[in-house]
Amino acid sequence: MSATAPPLAPAAAPPALRPGLALAVITGSMLLIGIDVTVVNLALPDMRAALDMSSTASSWVLNAYTLAFGGLLLLGGRLGDAFGRLRMFVAGIAVFTLASLLAGLAPWAWWLIAARILQGVGGALVGPSTMALIVSTFEGPARARAISWYSAVLGGGATVGLILGGMLTELASWRWVFLINVPLGAVLVLLARRVVPEPPRPVVKARPKFDVAGALTGTGGIAALVYACIRAGDTNWGDGRTVAGLIAAAVLLPAFLLVERTAEQPITPLRLAVRGTLARVLVPVGLYSAAMFSVLFFLGQYFQDAHGFSPVKAGLAFLPLMVGQFTMARLSPMIVRRVGPAWPASVGAALCTIGLTWLSQLDAADAYASAVLVPLVLIGSGAGVAMSPMTTLGLSGVAPHESGAASGLLQTTQWISGTVGLAVWVTVFAHATHDAAPGEGPEHILTHGVATAFGAAAICAALTFLAALTLFRKKR
Template identity: 35%
Template sequence: MPDVRLASPRGKWILFTTVLGSSMALLDSTVVNVALPRIGRDLGTGLAALQWTVNAYMLTLAGLILLGGSLGDRFGRRKVFVIGVVWFAAASLLCGLAPDAGVLIIARALQGIGGALLTPGSLALIQASFAPEDRSRAVGLWSGFGGVGAAVGPFLGGWLVEGPGWRWVFLLNVPVALVCVPVALRHVPESDAASSGDAGPPGRFDVLGAVLGALALGLVTYALIGARELTPVVIVTAVAGVAAAVAFVYVEHHRADPMLPPDIFASRQFTAVNLVTLCVYAAFGGFFFLTALQLQVVAGYSPLAAGTALLPTTVLMLLFSARSGALADRTGPRLPLTVGPLLCAGAMLLMLRVGRDADYLTDVLPALIVMGAGMVTLVAPLTATVLASVDTARAGLASGINNAAARAAGLIAVAALPLLTGMGPEAYRSPTAFGAAFDKAMPICAGVLVLGSVLAFSLVRRPAPGCRKPECRRHGCLPFPPLEQPRPGTAAGPTAPEAGPAAPEAGPAR
């Protein structure tokens, strides 16, 4: 039984190292967008390479994050967490030293593998180490520090790009890892599913499912990015991506212990909220990818100014997500999940005012405040509804699926939007060309959000009396839905498909 107290020296060290490790992956999810124009200029590359700089990381992270959690349950959460930190740092070093775009993209994919190992492990270590009476506060502090990191990320990215250079966005992870790993090995106790008292032995690894899922995402992404020219290679890749997706569904339906158990979608509420998640995070992925470029390429902002300009959205989430979660407890999830996407859609339409020499106070800030208000309204209730829609024993699995769905949606959006808006390979070098494409992209993103709002209004229902109400109020400030970990004494979440039938940036919430 875990017995570490938060006030003890060991408890503080555990909190420190888990925050430090998860912050590596979190910051790389938020700061890279700001660096893209400088990366493209320094490496002499086109828009497709910039898309892959973002998507290579998201691809391996989304495809392997459920498998990463199960590895920790089987072989030891501290061991897998430390391996993830070392792997992530080594990949970051390769990113920072990359001589060309090809090496950078490969290194970003390797970073995603490290992120898939350390991201679920950081929260799992807290759940497995702290005494039950301190666990909730420890998770709250872990998430709160993560929210601060998310808020600081774009500013830090802009400062690094404008100061020592974009390579330090990645190289900064190396000294962080050099601190994190020794502290973890000295102060964090080892645990696995058996030692934590989780019910049942871990199932077999669904490696085939993980490979097919990642392969389908990768092939479809490649086809979308390359579809400006319908070459035979692009057509074959698209067909192969669809075939891999069909094979993934077939395998998951016929395995005894699948990574993505089909019966979890027997919960109509769970299915509905994941459909809303796909719409919402596809729009968010496209918005933040393109806005960081728009502010620099078209509005003429420096990297530091562009990063600082994005702060209000995350700060609003950090300040008010708790109240949003409390309000959703009273009203039910349908109202916030309907209104939140509409507010975000309005913010994206307001971004159409951001053009050449845009004034921050009158053109940019109003859109970002509305965007923050929409995300405050939406994100915490979305997480709570996902977790409340399944049995408690499956909370970890449900949040892992929701997290992967959000990342996959952002991945597809970053690949598809330049194609849908006619953005050419050199568009990010031309204010006129990029501005025209941006003006087409924002209504598309707004339309996807409206679709999410309609789905929420039509399909999401208030949970029945007596249903579990997860404590998601404090943790809605991160850029992706959370990874819920099972409490000791319950069936393993992300790694226990044998649990009973179904009844949300880096981000963590409960």
């Protein structure tokens, strides 16, 4: 193995002059990124009509962002470690804001899809840097509180996106689901340089070398896997392009691991994934993400297609999920101080399991208040109380100069697991609707498929609970 020039200890990070405002800028950026995961869902029919898009093109308005964001997270984390996290953070917001402007002005479908890819690139630069900036700016209890705010805002972003997308589409135009990001992004860019301190980078004796081979194989392999899962959700696992994506991922990802073992300055130090605090939380975090991705996707269809909810009403129906998640995320630092991270992680996974199991009993005739409201509160509360402690525990043992790479690995695990999980749940949904009893109405067939998919996701949540129990084991 090649020798690595050891980094010298960096100087202490300069304290934020206004830590509250610094945290608002950091979490505000992730709110924008999280919103854009779902903001187009309820606006898509209007976009399709305005730009005369085919069903394939309209699906890529959603998928282009997912592909670029998920595929580039590891690279974004390493770029922050190598060239400055604040610099990459600001650059990412600027790219995302420009892309939002281009998307809002799109005259053609290909233009909109290209802008969504550019949004994903900007998001991948911002994502890992946000958590790395929190780790370097805050310490001790202040860091736990900052991560709880981050988790609350990030978790609520997807729900806010549904509500905002529905309201803007009905009250203004689908173009405003993108254009609203422009003034907000501009303000964040202006404030970031003023209130967020730049973490010091370690001084190395040798000239830094960028891991080009690792960047190409890692980014290519993850992008191929994300594409294959998206394609499988749209078609099936036997589709030619799906298989080609899986084969490419099966070649590139092992190549990435081989490259990282010998690289002088790897894009992702592999020890982060196999030893230390981060390695302990990757499995439960990944399983949790896979289970959670089912909720927004399938309930959105259930609300609109089985119950005829308008876009605004469908978005507002998710409010109990957001309230539960936000409330428990804010309480989680106090809970962790009293009982440690393993208890809230395990209880949160149990609440999610109960909520998803409850939703697996859905019927087309069920009322929202009796069949959906309580499960949404349980699932949101579970996510809020579990994710922040696991994130805090995962990053607690990471060296400051590797926090960007560690954050990129953690977010990549969440994103890839969620994408793979959703593709599996969509496959379960497709089989369930295909096997539905003949003569059933479309609402009953849809609801049967949704309930069956939630049943599969509940099994995944139960596995999350079992994985979270391992956090009770003391680190050796």
